[in-house]
Amino acid sequence: MNRILVVSHGHPDFNKGGAEVAAYNLFKELRRHCHDAYFLARTELLPHGGAAFSQRKDSREILFHTKMDDGFLFSSLKTKHLWGDLRELLLKIKPDVVHFHHYFQIGIEAIEVVRKTLPNTRIILTLHEYLAICHNNGLMYKTNDKLCYQYTPRDCNNCFPDKSPGDFFLREQYFKNIFRRVDHFVSPSRFLKNRYVDWGVSEKAISVIENGQPKPEGIIARENSVERSSSGKIKLAFFGQVNPYKGIDVLLSAIASLGKKYRERLVVEIHGANFNNQRGEYQEKIKRLLRRTRDVVTFCGSYESHELPRLLSGTDWVVIPSIWWENSPMVIQEAFTARVPIITSDIGGMAEKIKDEVDGLHFRAGKHQDLAEVIVRIIEDSTLRGKLVDNIAPPLTIEECLNQHIKIYGIKYHAVQKQEASEIA
Amino acid sequence: MRRPALWAKQLLRSKLQKKVILNIDYMLQAPGKMVLSGWVGSRTDPTSSISWSDGSTKSTLESELFKFTRADVIGQLGFQGETHCFGFIVVIDGLTDVANLVASVNGKSFPLSNQKFNSVTSPNIVAGQAGEKGALALKFIEQNDVASGQIATTTAAISLDPEIMKIQTELATLNLHSEDFVERARAGVLERVHGVWKKRTSKPNPARVVTHGVLPNDPALSIIVPIYGRYDFVQHQVASFSHDENFSKVEVIYVLDDPSLKHEFLVTCEGIFKTFGLPFKLVVSRQNLGFAGANNLGVSHARAEKVLLLNSDILPSKPGWTQDLVKTFDSLDNIGILGAVLLYEDNSVQHMAMEFRRDSSFPGLWMNHHPCKGMPWDLVKSRGVTKAQLTTGACMLLEKSLYEEVGGFDPMYVLGDFEDSDLCLKVIEKGLNIYIDNDVVLYHLERLSQGLVSEDNWKTKLTMLNNVHQLNKWEPLIEQVVGE
Structure with a gap:
């Protein structure tokens, strides 16, 4: 039996970033299918007496x-x-496949150490941001607030x-x-793959595999919900981290620019985490905009992932106004699972995953006037939402996602069929 | 091949992250007055003034400011230009306790107690910081009634290298672009600077050797890389070399020529070996020897017949390059030194040979010129082997026996400058040739800097003084080489 070690830069119990959740979901799915899998997650928690590792939940989940x-x-x-330390652990686990979901916080040399320690082990790396390409938090967004189209050392120096x-x-x-x-790379979006190919990774070495969605639970379609009939308002919602690259200011400015007759028709909820960790100047800007839009916008703070289906079921449109490229934001798959159409910036991973006029609507990234026009349109055309919802294709399930990974792991595995697997669950 | 000055190394480590930087170099105390020299730089807003206050009473102090350009700081630290960075000398009145002095630039405070500077007794040293404006600076200090020869206080936090300070004082008497620079250098300055330098470099230097892994028994080549300041280059080179199977026959030797970095260097090198697995040898010098001394020390520990002298900021463009170089070397008759093509990271030329050339800014001297520097390599490239006047010390392949026969690099080029052209001349004098292998292309990642002519500081003067040393040794042969 093949043994798989999934390595993540955080455990979702402590860090709920997209990459950590994707890594953990894949590990759990491997275990659900009775694979011999281990999960190694980097942590900043203090260890026992200087130990490098500790156990989380059961012996298959190890904190580093x-x-x-x-x-x-x-x-x-x-x-x-x-x-x-990692070398010694590898010699104990002896995995046949090591699947890195990140090297950030762990150290890029972890890859080298796996290769040196276990020369025949297959190494897979999932690329989650443009981290190797761009020193600005892997965003490919310049420090002068312009999008970056291509890596060159001279521009990085600028x-x-x-x-x-x-x-x-x-x-x-x-x-x-x-x-x-x-041995092989995984990219959750074609856009991100292309950026790495431009940078120098071989085209053939990267497979595009979307992050799989765990089975949806408790999602009630919007049409049947009680809220619409009671308020008659259209509800827009933002989900995710609050930071300057997520474009919340673009959304708020768009709302602020709308006339009264449109504002009266709207409810906007910001479900955003980590607002208090942001720079003071940015917090002030957002607070100012929230004051100007308080008749429409509610800042709801952070949410737990199990609450998402319920929050989505009361939402008409999800808005993703990021001003950086993004890769494959989790909220896209989550919204589509709940059959909610998306209004999004027309760049990068967002433009790839959400098709304009098909299952969502695009606006020019960073341009609040353009977003405002889209919002006016969805208010004035009450049939638009229904048309787009009909086009939403079911997102990749975690099971399909795992099957695609099994292929690149090089494991001959067909023992458990789809049908049986769901029965086990 | 020019080395970063000592001050730059210290700054790079601690100050690069800050938006506004104030740095004090020297302090001179006189009754009721205090003279400081240093520089200010801002990454964001332009800056043009400094205010000074007494931290204990919060009162602003009377001060007179003398400003000058610090092209070296602008170049080394990448400030936007003279609007964002300037050198200064300030005379401050009415301060009772030095420890309470606070400087303020663009609204940011800099307590003097956080600064590392040197207390000096001679206004000449302070004025010497102003470069070409040194004479004016001296006049400025004198006009402010600061008498020279006062006893210094003992507040200096960390003293700079005392020998380098002596050299700086000597250099302050020279005018870089004057017609009689060579004459004045020969009339005593060079001799006195050499006196200081000789004393320093002839001290006994028992080096420590640390070997990581098992080095090849019978290496085809020994690579000598001196490390000064930035030791992270070891990590980059070893990561790259470890992908090249030819390195199983290569002995890699790093020479640490920077005793202050010893501990972190040794710790990092152990991690580098354990991570990448490529064996290498470390030779740790007890004192800073300069480029020549460090290479000479490294070569003395080399076991192969051929030695490749390599700068730490060089990275190969592909595997197999050491074998290619050795093969070319063995195919050439009458070879003395073989060099390679060195490119900047944007594939423009850093070095494709060197030649002597006159420069009207520096009358009487022969400068080492890099033809085609900055041009796209694709535009100017040639194939195969070409004969050259000179080749850079950043990458030189030669027989160890020849290197030792001619006495290696001449250590009397203070802090390192023309030892590479000097070595070429020694080899040419023996009737051997200098060649470049145009098919071996490496990256040489020098820091961004202004051209030599715009820089005006003690380091540039030192370079030119070193050039006078080369002229004294080789003038007739240089003219012969140029004439051929």
């Missing part, structure tokens, strides 16, 4: 207490966490004058040297 020692190279080699073009070249070469140890 470590951090990088170089935030520019995502490097960790000054301590023995990777070449000492974004970060402290680092020379040579430093960025060294960073690129360092990543590429270590990426050579990876």
Whole structure:
């Protein structure tokens, strides 16, 4: 039987980022199908007496207490966490496949250490952001607030004058040297794949596999819900992290620019986490906009993932106004699972996953006037929503997602058929 | 091949992240007055003034400011230009306790107690910071009734290298672009600077050797890489070399020429070896020897017949390059030194040979010129092997026996400058040739900097003083080489 080690830069019990959730969902699905799988998640929790590892839940979920020692190279080699501790753990687990969902916080050299320790193990790396390409948090969004279309060391130096073009070249070469140890890459979007291909990863080495959705539970279609009949208003909702790249200010500015007769028809909910961790200046800007739109907009704070189906069931339109490219935001698959159409920026992973006039509506990224026009349109054309909902295709399930992964893991596995699997569940 | 100055290394580590930087280099105390020199830089808003206050009483102090350009700081730290960065000398009145002094730039405060600077007794040293404006700066200090020769206080936090300070003082008497620069250098400055340098470099230097992994028994090649300041280059080179199977026959030797980094260097190198698995040898010098001394030390630990002298900021463009270089070397008759093509990260030329050239900014001197520097390699490239006047010390392949026979790099180029052209001349003098292998292309990732002519500081003067040393040794041969 093949043994699979899934490595994540966080455990969803502590960090609910898209990548952590995707990694964990895949691990749980592997276990549900009785695969011999382990989950290794980096944590910033304090360990017992300097130990590198600890157990979470059962012995198949291991926390790795470590951090990088170089935030520019995502490097960790000054301590023995990777070449000492991780190496020893690998020799105990002896996985046939190591599937990295990230190297951020863990250290990019973890890949090198797996290759050196277990030369025949298959290494898979899922790319979640443009992290290897872009020093600005992997956003490919410039420090002067413009979208970045292509990596060049000289332009990176313009974004970060402290680092020379040579430093960025060294960073690129360092990543590429270590990426050579990876057998196959997974990208949740074609857009992100293409960016990595432009940067230098071979086209054939990357498979596009969307993040799979766990079985939907408790979703009530909007048409049947009570709220619509009582208020008669159209409800827009934002879900996700609140940070300057998510474009909440674009959404609020669009609402603020609407005339009274439209505002009266709207309810907008912001379900956003981590607002209080943002820079003061950004918080002020958002608070100011919230005051200007308080007749329409409610800031609801963070939410738990199990609440999402219920929150979505009361929503007419999800809005994704990000000003950076995104990759494959979880909320897209979640909204489509709940059969809610999406209004989104017309760039990157969003434009790829949501088709304009088919299962959603596009507006020019960052342009609140353009978003305002789209909102006016959905208010004035009450048939639009229904047409788009009819076109929403069911998102990839976690089971289908796993089957695609099994192929690239190189495992010959057909024992459990789809039907049987759902019976087991 | 020019080395970053000591101050730059310290700054790079601690100050690069900050938006506004104030740096004090020297302090001179006189009765009731205080003279400071340093520089200010801002990453965001333009900056043009500094205010000074007494931190204990919160009162603003009377001060006179003398400003000048610090092209070196602008270049090294990448400030936008003179609007965002300037050097200064300030005379401050009426301060009772130095420890209470607070500077303020663009609304940001800098307590003097957080600064590392040197207390000096001579206004010449302070004025020397102003480069070409040194004479004016001296006049400015004197006009403000600051007498020279006062006793210094003992508040200096960390003292700069005392020998480098002596050299700086000597250099302050030279005018970089004057017609009689060579004459004045020869009339005593060079001799005195060499006196200081010789004393320093001739101290006994028992080096420590650390070997990681098992080095090849009978290496075809030893690569010598001196490390000064940035040791992260080791990580980049080893990550790259470890993908090249030819390195099973190569002995890699890193020479740490920066004793202050010893601990972090050794810890990092262990991690690099354990991660990438490529064996290498570390030679840790007890003192800073300069580029020449570090290479000489490294070569003395080399076991292969051929040595490749390589800068730390060089990265290969593809595997197999060491074998290619050695093969070319073995195919050439009468070879002395073989160099390679070095490109910047944007594929423009950094080095495809060197030649001597006159420069009207520096009368009487022969500068080491890099033909086609900055041009796209695809535009100017040639194939195969070409003969050259000179090749850079950033990448030189030669027999170890030849290197030792001619005495290696001449360590009397203070802090390192022309030892590469000097070595080429020694080899040419023996009747051997200098070649470039145009098919071996490497990346050389020098920091961004202004051209030499716009820089005006003690380091540039030192470069030119080193050039006078080369001229003293080789003038007739240089003219012969140029004439051929």
